[in-house]
Amino acid sequence: MTINFSLRQWEYAIAVADLLSFRKAAERCHVSQPSLSVQLQQLEGSLGVRLFERDRRRVLVTVAGRPLIERARRMLIDASDLMCAARQAQDPLVGTMRIGVIPTVSPYLLPRATAALRAKFPRLITEWTEDKTLALSHSVEEGTLDAALLALEAKLGDFSHATVAIDPFVLVARPRDPLASSPTPLRADALRNADVLFLDDGHCFREQALAFCTKAKAHELAFRATSLPTLTQMVAGGSGVTLLPQLAVATEVKRAKLRVRAFADPAPHRTLALVWRKQSPMVDALRQIAGAIRDAYPQTG
Amino acid sequence: MTINFSLRQWEYAIAVADLLSFRKAAERCHVSQPSLSVQLQQLEGSLGVRLFERDRRRVLVTVAGRPLIERARRMLIDASDLMCAARQAQDPLVGTMRIGVIPTVSPYLLPRATAALRAKFPRLITEWTEDKTLALSHSVEEGTLDAALLALEAKLGDFSHATVAIDPFVLVARPRDPLASSPTPLRADALRNADVLFLDDGHCFREQALAFCTKAKAHELAFRATSLPTLTQMVAGGSGVTLLPQLAVATEVKRAKLRVRAFADPAPHRTLALVWRKQSPMVDALRQIAGAIRDAYPQTG
DNA sequence: AAAAGTTGATAGTCACTAACTATCAAAATG
DNA sequence: CATTTTGATAGTTAGTGACTATCAACTTTT
Incomplete structure (x- = not known):
């Protein structure tokens, strides 16, 4: 032939x-x-x-x-x-790397991550794209992106990955809300009949938080927020309570006077990881990048 | 890039x-x-x-x-x-198809199979190669062969397949051998302590027959035959008994005066199938070819 | 030890190919 | 009905990949 x-x-x-x-x-x-x-x-x-x-x-x-x-x-x-x-054979960490991030991670992690990467791999240029899981995973599959930083809990294709962090979900409520003063750590069934706000469709964080709350028999409020800041503002405005990823708490909660409660084990959480096509030629570099992001990941104090 | x-x-x-x-x-x-x-x-x-x-x-x-x-x-x-x-897009069944076959199938099936294929797909040229499973599966993987006809029970790579036939194993013994007159169908434990001859290393039929006989606590004789005709001749010569695939019986046994006994369920058998690389471009044609071979497969009378 | 036969690299030449610009004919658009 | 837009065609040019002839270094043979 x-x-x-x-x-x-x-x-x-x-x-x-x-x-x-x-x-x-x-x-x-x-x-x-x-x-x-x-x-x-x-x-x-x-x-x-x-x-x-x-x-x-x-x-x-x-x-x-x-x-x-x-x-x-x-x-x-x-x-x-x-x-x-x-x-890559010339030098794995020289060149451009196109990486996608989900919107519920991007604003809280990228500032630190990019700084860390710049420091550690000065000759590597990272190009970041923000989108939802589905779009990112398609882009990675077809080679438009080299990798994506997202939650492993979402439905994904057949990728390789390196875990970056476990990001637990916490409850956010106004100080006067009964849940705000319930004992810590919070048990899941404390949410029974609570009015909970969620993100809009397509966000993997919505799916995860919703799954957890449905199991806990909470109610979903009709309004769907398009971002975590909106979500937080809605709670501050008295519309109910919500879950936030721990990662977002430091940034979001300081603006509003809200109480944060952790959950008892088994606590709801997401596993943030860098994923890439199984046969990506940049495995070595990607592992190193994932490692650097892991090191730069904000420690929960 | x-x-x-x-x-x-x-x-x-x-x-x-x-x-x-x-x-x-x-x-x-x-x-x-x-x-x-x-x-x-x-x-x-x-x-x-x-x-x-x-x-x-x-x-x-x-x-x-x-x-x-x-x-x-x-x-x-x-x-x-x-x-x-x-x-293939021009016409799936025009052109040349390179197919491998294992030695314990080739002589008994190819004459009928090639005739059937010639009749059904006159513009298709089939090039057959005889070799053992391991070599064939490598060739298929690297594209030297388009497909191979072999037993699914052997260790294979990640292939697609279409089954051609189930080929049961039967016992072959001299008339005077005690096993030759034991009740039919034969139970596996009838083989206990029997002296059984096997093929040489590398033949998948050897592995399968040996596994069955070992489980039945039979003994393996030191001599290893390089082909089924040799194996049959050895039995005829009085060296012990052996297993043959049903497919080979008609051809091999008629030469020597030997008795053939079927096994009771669950009878030992092999699943003959046409296998090909999962992403082979010739799927359509290969399925049709497998179908034609299946139709041409000798019926056990 | 000299001759012969390897090896892969280099130089010079030629033909094919893939690019370009200019242009056409047909259909859609205003 | 004029204009724009579509893909196809013609003719030209530059680049590329092939060839032969030859070299330089090393191995084998005599």
Whole structure:
């Protein structure tokens, strides 16, 4: 089986499949549209398979082309992994690392983490992207991100990971709330019939907190906050109580006069970890980065 | 991450890594040695990594190069899968299919199987290779074979499969042997203290038969046969009894005057199946081929 | 010890290929 | 109906990868 196509031809094909336009694809590939047209004709010719149905008004991927392009995607990820592995072979901790973070971690950990990384690996540039777990895990899978910092409790694909910290959940309530003065540590069933506020859909912290509270037979209030600051403000405003990750407490609670109570074991918590594609070429560097973040993680005082 | 190497360059690199010689590698790649030399220099240059340590008397793969070449291997398998998938997209059952078979199946099944395949898929050429399970499974993994027909009970890699038949084991003994006249079906413990002959190391049938007989507390005779015909002849010669796969009985036993006894449930058996790499591009065709072999499988009368 | 045969690297040449610009024809848009 | 936008085509050019011839260093043979 002789290979008679080039990686570049498939890059073009994938660009067209993504953008459904020859011109836009050509732009993305930094070549002229005719060059791309010709290359794709040659690719189709050498494969003996028509990949695209081009009407003069629209471009469609053919039925035969679809699975081929998916395979090609994988091949190109392999190729770019290889490229990357070569760079890593020169020095694992020089270059750029694209890492995703979930919104309930980002503001509380990144300031310290980035500082620590800059200090420890001065020649490493970290590019951080904030998004929810689902989007991040897709990005990691398709190679748009090198890794993501998120909670292992969420539904994830088949990743490798290095744990950064265990982040326990705590109860936050106004001082006059009965829960605020109940004995510490708090048992889960203390939440029975309590009115609890949660984050909006899509946040993994919502799912976890909700699961815990549902089991404890608490009530979910109708309002859903879009961020932890909002959530905290709602509690301060008297709408009920909520759970916060310990990580966020120092930042969020000092603004409002609220009481914080820890839970008795087995305490609800999330496991923050750096995750990456199993065959990522940057394992070594990623482990070291996870270690540095772990060391920089704020100690609960 | 821009890719600045070509698939061909890595083909060259892999050839050198395999053969540890530029000239031989060039020969395998059907190019002149200087062409290959230059391409590898460019590859190393664009990667910034030295892949080979070339003394003037020998070539070594560098420590940095080893993992890169392993990655490249995977990439090239992807590429050739893609090539193959394209061909399959034209018509899954046209072309050449390289299939391995184990020696304890090959002579008894291939005549019927190849005839059936020829009849059903006239434009498909099947190339058969006979070898033991371990070698076959390696070949399938690295893409030298498209599939292999073997017993699922053996230790295998992570393959997909389609079952072809269940092949029970039967006891073969001389007429005068006490086992030959014991009640049918035979219970396993009838073998206690019997002298049993087995195949040579490496045959999966040996492992399976041996496991069954060991559990039944039979004795293994010192002689190890290299094939089922030899095994049968030894029994006919009075050296003891043996197990044969049902599949082989019709062919082997008619030559010698031997008695065949089936075992009571749970009868020892092997599950013959066609196996292939999970991401093989030829799934469709392979399933159909397995189906055709299944239909052609000799019915036990 | 000299000759012959290895090895991989280098130099010079040539043909193919993939890029470019300019342009076309058809359809969508205003 | 003019304008814009689509992908395809033609012609040109620069780059690249192949070739042959040759070198320099080392091993083996005589």
